[in-house]
Amino acid sequence: MALIEETEAGEADDRKVGWAERVPVQYWVVIILLLIMPAFASDFTLFQIFGWSFILGMIALSLMFLAGYGGMVSLVQMTIAGLAGYMIAIFGDSAITDISQGWPWYVSIPIALIIAMLFGSLVGWLSVRTEGIYTIMITLAIASAFFYFARQNYVVFNGFSGFNGVLPPMLFGVDWRGSQAFYYLTLFWACLSYLVVLYLSRSPFGLALQGVRDNPRRMAALGFNVNAHRVAAYAFAALIAGIGGILLTWQSAQISPGTAGVGPVIDILIIAVIGGLRHPIGPFIGAFIYVVLKTFSVDFLTALGLGGERFQLLIGISFLVIVFWSPDGILGLWEKWRRSRGKDPLRDAGESKL
Amino acid sequence: MNAPTTVSERLNATGTANALELRGVSKLFGALAALSDINITVRPGERRAVLGSNGAGKTTLFNCITGDFLPTSGSIRFFGEDISEFPAHERIRRGLRRTYQISLLFTGLSVLDNVYLACCGVSRGRFSLIRPRRNDALMASAEDLVRVVHMEDAKDTLVSELSYGQQRQLEIAMALSGAPRFILFDEPAAGLSPTERRELVEILTGLPSHMGFIIIEHDMDVALRVAESVTMMHNGRIFKEGKPAEIEEDPEVQALYLGGGDG
Numbered sequence: 273m274a275l276i277e278e279t280e281a282g283e284a285d286d287r288k289v290g291w292a293e294r295v296p297v298q299y300w301v302v303i304i305l306l307l308i309m310p311a312f313a314s315d316f317t318l319f320q321i322f323g324w325s326f327i328l329g330m331i332a333l334s335l336m337f338l339a340g341y342g343g344m345v346s347l348v349q350m351t352i353a354g355l356a357g358y359m360i361a362i363f364g365d366s367a368i369t370d371i372s373q374g375w376p377w378y379v380s381i382p383i384a385l386i387i388a389m390l391f392g393s394l395v396g397w398l399s400v401r402t403e404g405i406y407t408i409m410i411t412l413a414i415a416s417a418f419f420y421f422a423r424q425n426y427v428v429f430n431g432f433s434g435f436n437g438v439l440p441p442m443l444f445g446v447d448w449r450g451s452q453a454f455y456y457l458t459l460f461w462a463c464l465s466y467l468v469v470l471y472l473s474r475s476p477f478g479l480a481l482q483g484v485r486d487n488p489r490r491m492a493a494l495g496f497n498v499n500a501h502r503v504a505a506y507a508f509a510a511l512i513a514g515i516g517g518i519l520l521t522w523q524s525a526q527i528s529p530g531t532a533g534v535g536p537v538i539d540i541l542i543i544a545v546i547g548g549l550r551h552p553i554g555p556f557i558g559a560f561i562y563v564v565l566k567t568f569s570v571d572f573l574t575a576l577g578l579g580g581e582r583f584q585l586l587i588g589i590s591f592l593v594i595v596f597w598s599p600d601g602i603l604g605l606w607e608k609w610r611r612s613r614g615k616d617p618l619r620d621a622g623e624s625k626l
Numbered sequence: 627m628n629a630p631t632t633v634s635e636r637l638n639a640t641g642t643a644n645a646l647e648l649r650g651v652s653k654l655f656g657a658l659a660a661l662s663d664i665n666i667t668v669r670p671g672e673r674r675a676v677l678g679s680n681g682a683g684k685t686t687l688f689n690c691i692t693g694d695f696l697p698t699s700g701s702i703r704f705f706g707e708d709i710s711e712f713p714a715h716e717r718i719r720r721g722l723r724r725t726y727q728i729s730l731l732f733t734g735l736s737v738l739d740n741v742y743l744a745c746c747g748v749s750r751g752r753f754s755l756i757r758p759r760r761n762d763a764l765m766a767s768a769e770d771l772v773r774v775v776h777m778e779d780a781k782d783t784l785v786s787e788l789s790y791g792q793q794r795q796l797e798i799a800m801a802l803s804g805a806p807r808f809i810l811f812d813e814p815a816a817g818l819s820p821t822e823r824r825e826l827v828e829i830l831t832g833l834p835s836h837m838g839f840i841i842i843e844h845d846m847d848v849a850l851r852v853a854e855s856v857t858m859m860h861n862g863r864i865f866k867e868g869k870p871a872e873i874e875e876d877p878e879v880q881a882l883y884l885g886g887g888d889g
């Protein structure tokens with residue numbers, strides 16, 4: 273695996289091949305399918321299934337970045353998303369006009385993201401000296417503290433009911449909560465954050481983060497400030513989670529303590545693990561599965577004569593099954609399948625190096 | 627901390643001071659005194675061999691100097707600057723380098739990527755978000771270092787696929803990243819074939835003369851060919867110091883080496 277970008281590594285004649293031709297054909301199919309989806313998918317599918325999957329995928333992606341590349345399992349990613357959602361409600365517009373400042377979106381959104389990143393850095397700074405289970409515990413403690421604080425604070429967070437009527441700006445005269453517009457909005461941010469994470473994974477910053485994960489002592493002996501690197505990773509992950517949180521707030525037009533309750537906090541972990549923590553596509557696969565399960569399991573369960581509220585059970589069972597079969601999530605299953613196909617003596621000589 | 631911060635302050639500090647000055651350094655692991663009251667002075671550009679049986683405390687000495695862990699007591703000066711309280715990365719950024727006795731490499735990355743990471747660590751590009759390009763200065767210096775240790779042919783090989791000897795060579799390339807002023811080599815020749823040993827000696831003797839180092843080495847042949855002075859350690863203490871010839875002929879040293887000692 274050479275570090276130099278593939279596009280740079282090629283020799284002279286290789287360079288004449290456009291970048292478009294180097295993207296494998298399966299990828300093109302997926303890209304085109306996603307782009308033309310609104311032509312045949314229902315409003316519900318666009319808004320509720322895909323929009324929500326993209327958003328949860330982004331929040332889980334921020335966890336994947338920390339856990340997969342940095343070895344830090346942070347349970348505050350949903351909390352950071354919720355905080356960003358609260359901030360646009362507080363600094364922007366909502367139905368709670370007593371509290372909301374009503375500042376324009378180009379002020380409230382940057383403020384929300386900066387506060388999210390500051391909060392993420394603070395959490396990072398508190399937790400980088402811990403490892404493994406302790407990181408999980410400290411971030412979970414912060415997440416539940418935030419939940420109870422938001423529920424009990426009426427002056428700023430408006431307590432139990434939170435804020436409703438938090439809407440995206442009518443930029444370019446488009447209603448961004450319309451199902452098609454919202455689909456493209458979330459698709460854009462999901463793709464962008466996916467590509468940025470993918471790109472960063474091979475930059476000095478991303479490589480060093482993986483070095484810190486594998487061998488912090490060695491990284492220090494190479495001149496890296498290990499803790500500063502970890503905190504920077506938290507800050508970057510908070511940016512992605514913050515964008516996800518703003519989109520999430522716009523989708524439901526409200527933000528309340530429950531959005532960042534302990535349940536949703538854990539769900540993000542489940543999504544990331546189901547999808548796989550080794551590649552940034554994993555969280556999006558996990559989010560899609562989660563959303564489909566959560567949306568349709570009620571019908572499915574009632575059809576079986578069971579109570580619809582048992583959908584958590586269904587998610588829990590799928591989680592168990594996937595983790596049992598493949599600790600690397602769906603991505604791990606996919607790799608296993610590709611490898612076993614590679615070994616097939618009828619297909620090729622088994623010279624599969626993955 | 628009144629450490630010299632500007633370049634000129636640091637250069638001034640370099641002028642007269644010793645490369646390395648340890649005063650009363652001790653390290654306790656529980657009740658075990660891995661180092662007791664170590665005093666060492668190394669001039670700039672000096673090449674020193676550290677000998678001693680297994681468990682004498684040689685690696686612990688390196689760990690204390692680089693800040694892998696802090697000594698229980700004592701002070702360490704690096705080119706005049708008191709680095710006793712500095713975290714490891716600050717010491718490295720001041721030009722101190724080391725290799726590890728048991729290779730600590732990034733096995734999932736290629737040879738070139740490992741050296742590239744080492745070059746990033748001692749540059750301002752540590753937090754760079756931009757992927758390296760062909761004409762990247764850091765990447766170019768990484769390629770240079772790969773050439774210095776004769777690993778051009780293996781530069782795209784994953785570290786996990788390297789032979790033991792190649793991994794040792796890679797450790798050396800990583801220690802040469804940036805502008806090292808002083809290097810600590812922890813048994814770089816252990817487990818190498820005779821040919822690889824010869825190459826290692828060539829690399830070490832070929833280093834620029836201002837680059838001092840300490841080498842831990844059991845093989846007297848290698849140690850005495852690259853070093854101008856020798857420190858013998860035993861049970862966490864300095865047992866003898868002198869010119870290679872003196873040390874070789876010292877009856878106490880001979881007794882320790884031939885009569886077994888505890889190693």
Ligand SMILES: Nc1ncnc2c1ncn2[C@@H]1O[C@H](COP(=O)(O)OP(=O)(O)O)[C@@H](O)[C@H]1O
Pocket residue numbers: 655658660678679680681682683684685686687
């Ligand atoms: N991290 C550690 N924790 C506890 N004891 C240690 C540690 N590192 C080294 N020691 C002990 O310190 C002594 C010196 O070890 P070391 O410096 O590795 O010796 P050498 O490199 O000369 O063979 C040994 O008795 C070793 O067991």
Ligand SMILES: [Mg+2]
Pocket residue numbers: 684685686727
């Ligand atoms: Mg040792």
